[in-house]
Amino acid sequence: MSDQDLIELLKRGDEQAFRKLVETWQDLVFNTVLGMVQDFQEAEDLSQEVFIQVYQSIKQFRGDAKISTWIYRIAVTKSLDWSRKRKTKKRIDLMKSLIGFGEKDPQPSEFIHPGVVMEKKESAGKLMRAMQTLPENQRVAFTLVKVEGLSYEEVASVMDTTIKAVEALMHRAKENLRKQLKDYYTNQ
């Protein structure tokens, strides 16, 4: 079945078509979201939300982009929304702890992506933590290239930008990560 046929069936509310869509793209969505949020439970919840949004907004999908690109965009947007909310919550918790209401959130433990090869697990944890400090665009580009394995061209489609811009984002992301890691290893 082609993507176009699948979309037509989805627009008609075909449940089997929706199941096929989920089963085809669930790993892509989960891996992307997991790379962004670095938490298994949250990644599953957000991945579900991605498919709920796909289900609800399939009628607005005009087919300008590939269906995978569209799904990636939803996954990235959901992950970024979640990250912003978590940052806000952390700030509020910090303020509360400063004025004596509530306790400061403990530092989360290092997240290890399950697909990382055994001998690199420790350093991958440090890299994951450093990634959390990157600006949003750099974090998205770095995750899509390094964790999801997309080409610069594919990332440009997902981020609705040019390949040159993705190259620049990757360059800046690596520079920022080097700084973060240098600080970490120097102060260790």
Place this chain on the structure above:
Amino acid sequence: MKSEDLHNKIEQTLSSFDGIKKASAPDFFYTRLHARMEKELTTVNSTWIPFGKPVWLIATLLVFLVLNTMMLKQSKLTKNNKASANTSSSLQSFATEFELSNTVNY
């Protein structure tokens, strides 16, 4: 840590995603998604019933109150009109009976 060692360590860390395998969605992902959709989308539908929301309930109550007040005022007005109409008709009959309807010029 020597500068060169530090540099190597950083580059080694930066390349720690090399050869990474994609994570798979948890087992029974679709089943759980389906259950959540059934629960959430049904709830969403019920919340879309306008009168289910407090704001709509209050607005509806206000409309009923305004309508009731208007109806009460209207019925009171009609009653008054009827009463005055009755009074004027009884006066008319009284005047007719005692032939007071004719204008007297002094």
